[in-house]
Amino acid sequence: xxxxxxxxxxxxxxxQDGEDYGKMAEVIDTLAKxxxxxxxxxxxxxxxxxxxxxxxxxxxxxxxxxxxxxKHLTAQQLGKEKWYTxxxxxxxxVMKDYSFEK
Amino acid sequence: xxxxxxxxxxxxxxxQDGEDYGKMAEVIDTLAKxxxxxxxxxxxxxxxxxxxxxxxxxxxxxxxxxxxxxKHLTAQQLGKEKWYTxxxxxxxxVMKDYSFEK
Numbered sequence: 001x002x003x004x005x006x007x008x009x010x011x012x013x014x015x016q017d018g019e020d021y022g023k024m025a026e027v028i029d030t031l032a033k034x035x036x037x038x039x040x041x042x043x044x045x046x047x048x049x050x051x052x053x054x055x056x057x058x059x060x061x062x063x064x065x066x067x068x069x070x071k072h073l074t075a076q077q078l079g080k081e082k083w084y085t086x087x088x089x090x091x092x093x094v095m096k097d098y099s100f101e102k
Numbered sequence: 103x104x105x106x107x108x109x110x111x112x113x114x115x116x117x118q119d120g121e122d123y124g125k126m127a128e129v130i131d132t133l134a135k136x137x138x139x140x141x142x143x144x145x146x147x148x149x150x151x152x153x154x155x156x157x158x159x160x161x162x163x164x165x166x167x168x169x170x171x172x173k174h175l176t177a178q179q180l181g182k183e184k185w186y187t188x189x190x191x192x193x194x195x196v197m198k199d200y201s202f203e204k
Contacts, residue, residue, distance in 0.1 A: 006108075006192060008108060008110065010144050010156070042112050042154060043154075044147065044148050045148060046147060046148055047149070050146050052144060052145075052154040052156065054110055054112070054154060054156075080202055084202065084204075088199065088202075090108060090198070090199040091197050091198040092108055092196050092197060093194060094192050095162075096193040097191060098190075099188065099190040099191070100181075100182055100188060100190075101187075101188040102116075102186075102188065
C-alpha cells in the first residue's frame with residue numbers, strides 16, 4: 001500500500017445561511033478536487049446537522065497547501081463565524097485499509 | 103499530543119433487516135465502548151444509507167483486539183451477508199488535531 005493521508009473533519013452545522021453554505025460547499029468541493037495531491041473525498045451529513053467529511057491526500061504537503069488556499073481560508077473564516085457550532089480536524093496517516101463490496 | 107489511532111468505517115446500507123441491524127448496532131456500540139483502549143466514537147448516517155463512523159483508540163493492539171471480539175466477528179459476518187452493500191475500513195495514526203467551538 002502506498003502511504004497516504006486522511007483529514008477527518010467532524011462538524012455540527014448552526015443551520016444559519018443554508019443557501020450561502022450550500023454554494024460555498026460546492027465551490028470548496030470543486031477546488032479541493034483540483035488540488036495537487038488530492039485523492040478522494042467521502043462526506044455524510046445527517047438531518048440533525050452533524051457531518052463527517054474525510055478527504056484523502058498523497059502527502060502532508062498537499063494537505064498544508066490546501067489549508068492555505070485563499071478561497072479555502074475564506075471558507076474557514078465563514079465556517080467559524082456562521083456555519084459551524086463546532087468542528088474538529090484530525091490529520092492522519094493511513095496505515096492499513098481493506099474493503100468489501102457485494 | 104499523545105499518539106492515538108482512528109478507524110474510519112465508510113459504508114452503504116442495503117436497507118435490509120432494519121430492526122435487527124438497529125439492535126446489533128446498539129450492542130456493538132456498547133461493547134466497543136467497554137473495550138480496553140477505546141477512546142471515543144463519532145458516527146453519521148444520512149437518509150440514503152451512507153454512513154461514516156470513526157472510532158478512536160489508544161493503540162493498534164486495542165484495535166486488533168476489538169476486531170477479533172467474538173460478538174463483533176458475528177456482526178462483521180452479518181454485515182457482509184445482509185446489512186452493507188459495500189464498506190471500507192481504514193486504520194490511521196492521528197498526527198495532528200485541532201478544534202473549534204462557539
